Amino acid sequence: MKGNKLLSTITIIGIVALVFLVAACAAPAAPPAKKPPVKKPRIIIHNIIDLTGAYAPIAIPSEKGGKDYLAWIADQGGLDVDGDGKGDVEVEYHWAEFGNVDARFMAAYKRFRMEKPKPTIIEMWSSPNQEMLKPVLEKDKIVCYGIGFSDPQVFPPAWNYMDCATYGEQAVGAIEYYMDHMWGNPPFPPKHPGPLRVAHLTWDTAYGRGPIGPTKMWAEMTGKIEVVAERFCTFLPTDPEIMGFLKEFDEMGVDLIWSNTIVQTPAVIMKALHKMGLKKKMVLGANLWAPPDQLLDIVGPEAAETYFTPQPVYVPAAQPDEPGVKFARMLVEKYRPGEAATLPNIQYMRGIRMKANILESVRRALLHIMERDGVDLATACERITGKDVKEHGIQTLAGYDAHGTTCALQMAPRGKDDRCLTSHQQQVAIIGGKVQVVSPWYKVARLIPPEMLEKGYFKDEEEAGLINRHIIVPE
Amino acid sequence: MAIHRPCGTFDYSYYQSKAILRTRLQWGLLLAFIAFLYSFYFWANEYILSLLIVICSFVIGMLGLQIITGYAGQISIGHAAFLGVGMYTVGCAEAHLGLNYWWTVPLAGLVAAVVGGVFGSTAAKLKELYLAFATLAAHFIIVYVISNWRSMTRGTDGIWITRPTPILGLDFGTEAGYYLWALTACVLMTYFATNLSRSKLGRAFVAVRDNDIAANVMGINIVYTKMVAFAIGSFFAGIAGAVLSGYYAYVNIEWFTLDDSIWFLGFLVVGGFGSIFGAISGAVLWKLLDELVASRLSEMLSGVLGTEAFYVSAAFSLILYALIIIVFLVFEPRGIAHRWQIIKASYRLWPFSY
Numbered sequence: 001m002k003g004n005k006l007l008s009t010i011t012i013i014g015i016v017a018l019v020f021l022v023a024a025c026a027a028p029a030a031p032p033a034k035k036p037p038v039k040k041p042r043i044i045i046h047n048i049i050d051l052t053g054a055y056a057p058i059a060i061p062s063e064k065g066g067k068d069y070l071a072w073i074a075d076q077g078g079l080d081v082d083g084d085g086k087g088d089v090e091v092e093y094h095w096a097e098f099g100n101v102d103a104r105f106m107a108a109y110k111r112f113r114m115e116k117p118k119p120t121i122i123e124m125w126s127s128p129n130q131e132m133l134k135p136v137l138e139k140d141k142i143v144c145y146g147i148g149f150s151d152p153q154v155f156p157p158a159w160n161y162m163d164c165a166t167y168g169e170q171a172v173g174a175i176e177y178y179m180d181h182m183w184g185n186p187p188f189p190p191k192h193p194g195p196l197r198v199a200h201l202t203w204d205t206a207y208g209r210g211p212i213g214p215t216k217m218w219a220e221m222t223g224k225i226e227v228v229a230e231r232f233c234t235f236l237p238t239d240p241e242i243m244g245f246l247k248e249f250d251e252m253g254v255d256l257i258w259s260n261t262i263v264q265t266p267a268v269i270m271k272a273l274h275k276m277g278l279k280k281k282m283v284l285g286a287n288l289w290a291p292p293d294q295l296l297d298i299v300g301p302e303a304a305e306t307y308f309t310p311q312p313v314y315v316p317a318a319q320p321d322e323p324g325v326k327f328a329r330m331l332v333e334k335y336r337p338g339e340a341a342t343l344p345n346i347q348y349m350r351g352i353r354m355k356a357n358i359l360e361s362v363r364r365a366l367l368h369i370m371e372r373d374g375v376d377l378a379t380a381c382e383r384i385t386g387k388d389v390k391e392h393g394i395q396t397l398a399g400y401d402a403h404g405t406t407c408a409l410q411m412a413p414r415g416k417d418d419r420c421l422t423s424h425q426q427q428v429a430i431i432g433g434k435v436q437v438v439s440p441w442y443k444v445a446r447l448i449p450p451e452m453l454e455k456g457y458f459k460d461e462e463e464a465g466l467i468n469r470h471i472i473v474p475e
Numbered sequence: 476m477a478i479h480r481p482c483g484t485f486d487y488s489y490y491q492s493k494a495i496l497r498t499r500l501q502w503g504l505l506l507a508f509i510a511f512l513y514s515f516y517f518w519a520n521e522y523i524l525s526l527l528i529v530i531c532s533f534v535i536g537m538l539g540l541q542i543i544t545g546y547a548g549q550i551s552i553g554h555a556a557f558l559g560v561g562m563y564t565v566g567c568a569e570a571h572l573g574l575n576y577w578w579t580v581p582l583a584g585l586v587a588a589v590v591g592g593v594f595g596s597t598a599a600k601l602k603e604l605y606l607a608f609a610t611l612a613a614h615f616i617i618v619y620v621i622s623n624w625r626s627m628t629r630g631t632d633g634i635w636i637t638r639p640t641p642i643l644g645l646d647f648g649t650e651a652g653y654y655l656w657a658l659t660a661c662v663l664m665t666y667f668a669t670n671l672s673r674s675k676l677g678r679a680f681v682a683v684r685d686n687d688i689a690a691n692v693m694g695i696n697i698v699y700t701k702m703v704a705f706a707i708g709s710f711f712a713g714i715a716g717a718v719l720s721g722y723y724a725y726v727n728i729e730w731f732t733l734d735d736s737i738w739f740l741g742f743l744v745v746g747g748f749g750s751i752f753g754a755i756s757g758a759v760l761w762k763l764l765d766e767l768v769a770s771r772l773s774e775m776l777s778g779v780l781g782t783e784a785f786y787v788s789a790a791f792s793l794i795l796y797a798l799i800i801i802v803f804l805v806f807e808p809r810g811i812a813h814r815w816q817i818i819k820a821s822y823r824l825w826p827f828s829y
Contacts, residue, residue, distance in 0.1 A: 051790070052769075052790050052792070052793055096770055096774060098770065101765065101769075102727075103765065104769065104770050106525055106529070106722075106723065107525050107526050107770065110650070111522040113521060114522055128633060128725075128727035128729045131725060131727065132723050132725040135724065136724075150631075150632065204631060205631050205728070206632050206728075209630065209631050209632075
């Protein structure tokens with residue numbers, strides 16, 4: 001009975017605690033009653049991030065970069081809006097962890113959506129959840145800064161902006177560059193007559209399948225490559241699982257495997273390629289979320305040899321003298337000196353770039369409001385809306401280099417309907433046991449479904465001759 | 476656990492004996508509680524309503540699993556996939572047949588019931604761990620079919636769904652409006668599940684669960700009973716999926732994972748097997764913990780521990796999650812429902828210890 005009493009007491013206390021927590025969360029996010037006087041105007045940026053789900057391995061280093069960048073902004077006295085070198089606006093950062101669970105994503109969005117003032121721009125992780133919110137964001141007039149989308153999400157254009165090119169554009173660009181400049185040059189496998197034979201080995205998700213349709217259609221249109229297989233593996237594949245696919249690919253004469261996953265999957269594929277002695281016959285390329293520096297750490301130099309990915313940022317391991325890399329190193333030394341041996345890496349650079357792009361969008365929108373309405377900065381901070389950030393901020397980012405983390409003059413968006421913030425990428429490969437940049441910044445193929453042109457979208461880009469290839473993204 | 480009735484309450488007829496609620500006080504409390512739940516429509520904010528809508532959906536889903544596992548004793552680790560069948564039925568019925576959302580809801584339940592019944596037929600020959608593997612296979616088969624039947628399901632791209640059309644001027648496009656529908660569905664399904672558990676079929680479920688050979692000797696058709704348990708449980712899952720998909724206005728294959736099926740079972744243990752209250756409390760606790768501990772506490776802890784620890788605190792919540800299940804398994808394997816019975820009994824017997 002004593003035990004029962006104790007458990008009953010614990011249960012009652014637990015229920016009461018839960019009720020209190022619910023009540024605490026139900027309360028609107030009002031400022032504390034006695035808030036110290038705010039000297040500077042304030043803006044808020046938001047993030048719904050996955051730190052414990054499928055995207056955790058890439059989200060954590062990215063978020064380290066982003067948080068350090070925000071800490072640096074705070075140390076500068078805030079966001080410098082007028083460009084005089086002094087901080088003008090305090091930046092408040094609200095984030096929610098959703099563990100790749102849809103219900104938690106929606107709850108986090110609703111919680112942010114209720115805030116006063118209403119959010120203007122929210123960083124978001126995970127394709128399906130961003131797709132779910134596409135019409136909601138349009139209705140609420142809030143910009144989504146997405147870390148990446150599956151292709152259908154980009155068409156027709158909405159309020160979702162993407163940190164990179166579409167997965168189809170990335171893949172086509174990287175494969176084409178490999179074919180024209182890397183294939184046949186040691187240590188990559190020798191060339192053979194006829195088209196490059198490509199196999200997709202990826203996750204069976206919207207994200208994983210992202211480049212399959214575009215690469216197949218591009219293959220049909222150009223005849224430069226032949227997509228001979230599409231195979232799907234688990235999120236955390238094992239050696240035997242991958243080896244089975246590789247044996248099949250070997251029999252098919254596959255030259256290049258493309259994987260739209262995150263770094264663990266390419267790591268297993270590279271290990272298996274190495275074990276099976278297939279490195280002389282085929283290479284593995286992957287999308288930007290499987291960075292070579294992380295893969296090198298996981299599998300070691302021998303197994304990692306010849307692996308490549310496209311990247312929209314400078315690479316710390318290979319381009320240490322680039323201003324953006326120096327900036328990132330300064331942040332690491334200042335805010336996490338204990339991790340200086342491993343950071344900055346590519347993900348850390350992308351984290352800085354994402355937050356810099358977001359803040360630059362807000363900064364440009366504030367300047368526009370001040371000029372449009374003839375108001376001071378404090379009033380502009382009160383008046384700013386998602387529409388301002390979209391039309392006068394993020395939509396004007398072309399040419400912005402995000403503190404040198406990416407190349408200037410090559411940033412998207414390219415037109416009023418473009419939602420991709422990367423138009424150029426560089427090829428990064430592991431050669432001689434080191435991460436090396438093997439290409440200049442090259443422009444990715446522009447793959448717009450013809451029906452979007454027929455509906456009147458992307459006219460400005462078409463008239464300016466920016467669209468070099470049209471393909472149909474099959475449903 | 477003996478059921479202690481309120482002092483002075485006696486049954487004078489079979490009608491009274493069969494009643495779920497015996498006293499006016501109980502009726503009053505229940506009606507007040509339901510009225511309280513509906514009152515959220517007037518005062519709760521979008522965030523709370525969003526949370527409640529999801530809870531309502533998962534309560535319905537959990538009731539389904541309670542019927543399969545708690546009452547009929549058939550283990551299922553593919554329950555989230557049946558929820559997915561419901562979600563995709565809504566999406567496909569709207570996309571291909573042009574059906575209004577309201578027509579797709581019963582359809583979602585029926586399709587899920589048929590699919591559940593088919594997989595449940597394996598229970599005729601399989602038991603315990605072997606049945607668990609069969610339902611695990613069901614999960615993978617369902618996910619595979621949805622992923623690859625692209626002409627019907629749009630594969631992994633997902634399907635957009637139109638929010639339910641207004642009824643009697645109620646706009647279900649808003650959180651408040653949708654909450655009314657989700658809560659009503661939840662109340663109706665709870666009523667249905669409660670009565671099912673007391674019906675001839677419900678008692679057959681329990682008989683099969685406790686000793687299927689003895690049940691067979693008593694004239695219960697074991698194969699039929701198990702199949703029907705799976706079909707009805709999956710019907711609930713289908714309805715839960717329909718409620719959820721109408722709210723999200725979108726359905727994607729990534730949303731019903733094996734993890735979800737495992738959590739379904741885990742929190743059914745926490746709530747308590749073989750009890751409607753157990754299913755409800757398990758689902759409510761699951762989703763509250765999901766939001767309050769996994770999301771909010773992580774953020775609060777990162778505020779206290781600083782920037783360095785923000786990702787550690789996020790992972791901490793998962794550990795806490797697992798600990799709760801372990802604690803219940805060790806100290807209260809009969810779940811919250813049993814604990815609730817003890818609390819009620821203690822209240823009724825107080826101040827006497829026995």
